Structures are given as structure tokens and as C-alpha cells.
Amino acid sequence: MADDRDLPPSLAEQVAMRLRDQVISGVLTPGQRLSEAKLATDLDISRNTLREVFRLLTREGLLKHEPNRGVFVAVPSMASILDIYRVRRLIEVPALAQAWPRHAAVVRMRAAVDRAEAMLPAQDWRAIGSANMEFHAAIVALTDSPRLIAFFAHIIAELRLAFGLLDSPELLHSPYISMNAQILARLEAGDAPAAATMLDDYLSKSERAVMAAFARLG
Template identity: 65%
Template sequence: MAEQETTALAPRLAEAIRDKLIAGELKPGQRLSEAALSAGLDVSRNSLREAFRLLTKEGLLRHEPNRGVFVSTPSMASIIDIYRVRRMIECRALANAYPNHPAVARMRVAVESARAARDRKDWGVVGSDNMAFHAAIVDLADSRRLSDFYAQIAAELRLSFGLLHDPELLHAPYVELNAGILSMLEAGDPQAAAAALDAYLMQSERTVLAAFSRMDAKG
């Protein structure tokens, strides 16, 4: 019975840890403490280890024998692949979106929250709002499978952001770009919104890869 409960609980724990990655609460290369996480999530270590196994299989965590479990560090190749997948999923979802879809309201909330966070220079919150904005875009497709898959992509994306040391450069330009994409959609032109998003993602990818290259050159 205990083993069945552990197996049943593990996916929910994995989702909770994935949410922490998306929120930027866990950083690339960080060693995870079983004791702290099991206490914080109020679960047994056995259940937590099963969740670790699932996230390791997804590539979000890595296990090092005799050392423990660590948050994965994205490579340049994985960043390129993440953006390729984002363009395929997000631009298609946006191009076929209904302007009055419930997810559009979540996009609006994310934009307004990001603007407020930008004004107080809280770049961590701006980053989280940006993630929420793009998750809402995927939700426009009305596919639970796509939304679940995107959660993994979003976690990997936030890890790549965590490698960079200039969050203002990374996030500030995209607050108003998000607002512009939202305005196009609300005005009933999802095709224009999708084209703007495609250009936006190209720009974002170049920014992340350039910063990654500078970091790599410095060792």
C-alpha cells in the first residue's frame, strides 16, 4: 500500500518541483536537499525520490552517485532546441486562437503584473510573469497534452535564464512586446500576433545565446 501511495504521489510532487523551477526558485547546478524538500512539501523521502526519478528522466534533474541530486544545467544545443519547439507550439496556438478565449484574460493579467514588477525593478517577478504569459498562449490550443508538455519546456527555459546574470537585459524588452502581441490578438488579428511572436522568439533566442556565449567565454 505504501509503495502504491508513493507511486501515485510522485507525479504531483514532480509537478510541484517543476513549478519551482519555472518560478526560478531552483537554480542550475543547485544541489537539492531531500530533508528540506520533504519537510517543505510535507511528504516522505521515498515519495520525493520517486519524483526526483521522474524529473531526472525529463532531464530537469541529474543524479550524481555519492553526491546527491542536482538541478540540471542547460547546454547551448538544448537552448536552441527549446526555442525551436516554442516556435512550433506557441506560434501555431496563437495563429489559431479565438480572441475571447479564457486564456486571453490570463495573458492580460500577466502583462499588467509584469509592468508593475518592471517599474519596481523586480526582475524575478517579471520573468515569472513572462512564463505565465507564454503558458497562457499554449493554453489557447485547448490541449491538455500540449500544456503539460510545455510545462517541461518552460522549466528548461527558466533554467537557461538562470544561467544569465543580467535579468533586466533578459526580461525588460519583452514586457511591452508581450503587450503588443496581446493587443493584436484582442483586436481580432491572431495571424499578426503569431507573426510578431515568431520574430519575438527569434530575438529572445539570440539574446539568450549571446549571453550564454559570453558567459562560456569567461569560463
């Protein structure tokens, strides 16, 4: 019997992936109200299909339904941010520690680093943030596990929502452009364990910066 994961995605799942990508890229922002009529028209789908999309993304924690008000992009809590970083350490650090330096995903990591560095003079922080997300998604791709890769896409989307709440994208992203490059350099040099140690430290620093900025919002 075929695994359900091997079946092609339904229309609702395909559209959910598109909206998830809009969260990851920063197009959809925390607290934003989603117009059912406009989205159904823009996506060229029925409202019934869109409601199934909403249900899928609500289960993932990316959307929130408020009775008599509609559907909104979710606003992460401090507890959820802490949990996201816990999950990231469990997935990303071992993935990097066991990585093969000539894995195809390393090329993706290099492309993400180059893209972020190219966007720095223009201070295009949304594009830099997207490149950073791609860098970390590529780290997980080093595992060659479709299940981990799919799961991490959900985690990255939630993390982008947390980033979207903060009012200093330069403070959030600028220090990590060079850190990503340094991690990649260690991996390309064949020292995956050292790269993983650097990533663990990186995630701790990132978590503290995000939590500190998040606390100032309150």
C-alpha cells in the first residue's frame, strides 16, 4: 500500500504551500486579516477550497480564525518562539554535524549566502531574511529526509512570523550574514563538526536577540 506522503498534493495542499511560502518570504505578516473573497479570486480557487486551505494552515499555527471577525495571520507567542528554537537545535545542529561537504544542499547554502551579501548594500532586509531562511532550510536538506524537510518548512514559516513582529530587521539579520558565511566556510573546508558547533552558538545568540526584541514589544 502506498504511503499517503507519496501521493500528489491536493489542490488545497498546493495552495497552502503557496501561502506558507508567502509567510516565509514576509509577504504575509503577523496579524494581517485575510479576505476570503479577494484570496479566492487572486488564487483562482473556490471558497470551499480556500476554507480547506485555511483549516490546514490553522492546524499548523500559521493562521487563526476569530469568530465574527474572519481569518488572520497568526501572531506568535514567546512560548512558541522558545519552542521553535528548541526544535531548530534538535534538527539543524545534527544535520550539519553529519553533513557531507559535497552534498547538493551545500550549493543551496552558498547561493543563499551570496544572495544575502548581494542585498546588503541596498539594505533589502526582507530579501535578506528570505535568504537566511533558505540557508537554514538547505541545512535541513542535508539530511535527505523528506519528512524532516517538510516539517522544517512549517517551523521556518512560524519563525518568519516572529521576525515580522520585530521593528529592527537590520539588528535581526545583519550580524548573521557573516555568521552564515563562516559556518559555510567550515563545512566547505570539510570540518562539519566545527560548523555544527558554530551553528549551535549562532542559534543561541539568535534566540536571545529575538526574545529580547520580542520582550520590548510588551
